[in-house]
Amino acid sequence: MDSVFSDTDTSCDLFPHTDDEDSVRGSSMRGASPPPDQPQQQKKRRRGRGRSDVSAQVVKKSRRLKANDRERNRMHNLNDALDALRGVLPAFPDETKLTKIETLRFAHNYIWALSETIRIADLQAGRGGEPPPLRPAPSPASDGSAGRCWSSGGSSSSSSPAYCASSPGSPAAPDDLLPRDALFGFRSFAMGIY
DNA sequence: TAGGCCATCTGGTCCT
DNA sequence: AGGACCAGATGGCCTA
Numbered sequence: 001m002d003s004v005f006s007d008t009d010t011s012c013d014l015f016p017h018t019d020d021e022d023s024v025r026g027s028s029m030r031g032a033s034p035p036p037d038q039p040q041q042q043k044k045r046r047r048g049r050g051r052s053d054v055s056a057q058v059v060k061k062s063r064r065l066k067a068n069d070r071e072r073n074r075m076h077n078l079n080d081a082l083d084a085l086r087g088v089l090p091a092f093p094d095e096t097k098l099t100k101i102e103t104l105r106f107a108h109n110y111i112w113a114l115s116e117t118i119r120i121a122d123l124q125a126g127r128g129g130e131p132p133p134l135r136p137a138p139s140p141a142s143d144g145s146a147g148r149c150w151s152s153g154g155s156s157s158s159s160s161p162a163y164c165a166s167s168p169g170s171p172a173a174p175d176d177l178l179p180r181d182a183l184f185g186f187r188s189f190a191m192g193i194y
Numbered sequence: 195t196a197g198g199c200c201a202t203c204t205g206g207t208c209c210t
Numbered sequence: 211a212g213g214a215c216c217a218g219a220t221g222g223c224c225t226a
Contacts, residue, residue, distance in 0.1 A: 063212090068203060070213070075201075099199065 086103050089110060098106060116134055 064204075067213085071204085071215090072202065074214075101199090
């Protein structure tokens with residue numbers, strides 16, 4: 001049973017990457033490591049059946065090249081998905097592109113912030129009272145790599161960030177909902193700067 | 195120049 | 211068996 005995000009081929013559906021062009025057949029190789037010329041192995045083998053060894057090597061090499069091509073394409077799909085994710089995150093027009101890790105962390109925090117906004121709005125609509133306290137942010141530390149800034153400040157759970165003043169809206173267009181300062185504050189917050 | 199980020203290659207492992 | 215996924219290695223580019 002694959003989840004909605006089950007990989008394997010869904011990414012290809014969402015972000016069809018024309019691998020034919022941009023994975024320049026075989027040797028685009030920017031930082032490609034030089035072919036691991038296995039010298040000692042070359043010298044060692046070659047007893048007896050030379051011919052079948054050669055053909056086996058040819059087969060092996062062509063399999064490797066195909067695998068390289070697939071891997072390249074897979075990474076391109078991954079990057080396309082990352083670009084799509086960047087596209088729905090709030091960003092200033094003149095801002096430099098988020099790195100991969102920044103994009104993931106930002107998205108993680110952004111989702112949390114939006115869900116908090118919705119939760120608070122629902123609660124307020126329900127009883128018309130004071131805004132409930134924010135729940136603690138999900139600790140990215142649990143995912144292993146992120147989050148050195150999250151718990152350090154401790155400001156996130158007590159003081160209501162600026163974005164909470166806005167009404168919940170489409171995640172696709174938070175720029176429209178937030179004043180620039182609030183957006184910056186929110187973004188800094190969501191990026192883990194606070 | 196060091197450090198960060200990235201693209202690519204590669205071999206291993208898991209899955210279908 | 212072949213493909214997808216993953217992590218390590220390598221080298222290029224860019225910026226402080």
